[in-house]
Amino acid sequence: MTQFYAGRHRAPQQPTLRKTGLSVAAAAALGLTAPALLTTGTASAAPATVSAPSVTSTTSAFSDIVGYGDRGSVVRQIQRVVGTSVDGIFGPATLSAVKDYQADNGLAVDGVVGPRTGSEMGLGGSTSSTSTRAASSTSNFTGVVRYGDRGSLVREVQRAVGTGVDGVFGPATLSGVKRFQADNGLAVDGVVGPRTGSAMGLQGSSSSSPTRASRTATRTAISSNSSVLDTAAGLVGIAYRYGGTTPSGFDCSGFTQYVFAQHGISLPRTAEQQRQAATRVSSPQPGDLVFFGAPAYHMGIYAGNGMMYDSGNSRVPVSKRAIWTSNVTYGRV
Structure with a gap:
């Protein structure tokens, strides 16, 4: 040899x-x-025998915070480390993968890439030039965007929470907003007000799009003119149909969804989804929604004086009748 x-x-x-x-x-x-x-x-x-090179620690000194809703090159670095799709958007999949990474590496499982997690990942420096966190912290949003709103600000919200961007604040956006609020220590109400909007990095107010301000005016007009009640009254007698959403037959939430749609207000499909989308009120006005149970198993439209319009069941078509229990809640949209 x-x-x-x-x-x-x-x-x-x-x-x-x-x-x-x-x-x-x-x-x-x-x-x-x-x-x-x-x-x-x-x-x-x-x-002479060559000594093995000494191992140099690769632990970096990461000094920033990257969290849900952030975007940029550092987010892409994180996604490569945790093995998710690399699109530069810190959305639900990235959040879940970061939490898995933290659990696997003995770190606090909060889904936030702060100094400890970022250093463990080998990230360096700060994210101020690549993520939206800095902009979010200095944003001064003064509007209100919520379920049923449409427009460019809704699209901004959707980008921040990682849902489909169609400009319509529907059920998926509502869930995304609530998740964002929970992840960022905000009140989980599904409404993008000043605090949530500022955390998302939104700027200015919502006055430039068909948002809550205009819808509030519409809602006031609906109440004062009783037009929702007029529409509901015009549907009395239509038979109950499970899953029905048209005048050929309604179930309870299909009836309320149809009535409000005639006045430009979009409601989600089920009674529980409508309960979550509505703002709870303790002093209901005619035209508000009335919910039975939580989760809601039935609902109708409050008609005042303890009465409501609803599509009852296979034996009770759309009718105006008394609310038979005090165990109800009311919501306004």
């Missing part, structure tokens, strides 16, 4: 013991091996 040395094969050389006065046995007792005792300065000397 030959040794590989300096780019050419050479025949192995027999080691010559250094004249140290040590016998081979004594050298062995001291833990010295034959190569350590080779005579130096001769052409036959074996090359």
Whole structure:
């Protein structure tokens, strides 16, 4: 067998013991091996043993915070580390993967890439030039955006919470907003008001799009003119149909959804979704929604004086009748 040395094969050389006065046995007792005792300065000397390079710690000093809703190149770095789709948007999938990473590495499982998590991931520096967190912290949003609103601000909200961007504040956006609020220590009400909007990095107010201000005016007009009640009254007598959402037959939430749609107000499909989308009120007005149970199993439109319009069941078509229990809640949209 030959040794590989300096780019050419050479025949192995027999080691010559250094004249140290040590016998081979004594050298062995001291833990010295034959190569350590080779005579130096001769052409036959074996090359010195190369020490293995020392391992340099790769732990970086990350000094910023990246969380749900942020965007940019640092988010893409995080996504590569945790193994999610790399789109530069800190959405639900990235949040879940970050939490898994934190759990696997003995870190606090909060879904936020702060100094400890970021350093563990090997991120460096700060994210001020690439993420939206800095902008979010200095934003001064003064409007209100909520379920049923439409427009450019709704699209901004949807981008912040990682839902489909269609400009319509529907059930998916509502869930995304509530998740964002929970993740950022905000009141979980599904409404993008000044605090939530500022945390999202929204700017200005919602006055430039068909938002809550205009819808509030519409809602006031509906109440004062009783137009919702007029529409509901015009549907009295239509048969109950499970899953029905048209005048050919209604279930309870299909009836309320249809009535409010005639006045430009979009409601989600089920009774419980409508309960969550509505703002709870303790002093109901005619035209508000009335909910039975929580989660809601039935609902109708409050008509005043303890009465309501609803589509009851297979034996009770759309009708105006008394609310038969006090165990109800009221909501306004």
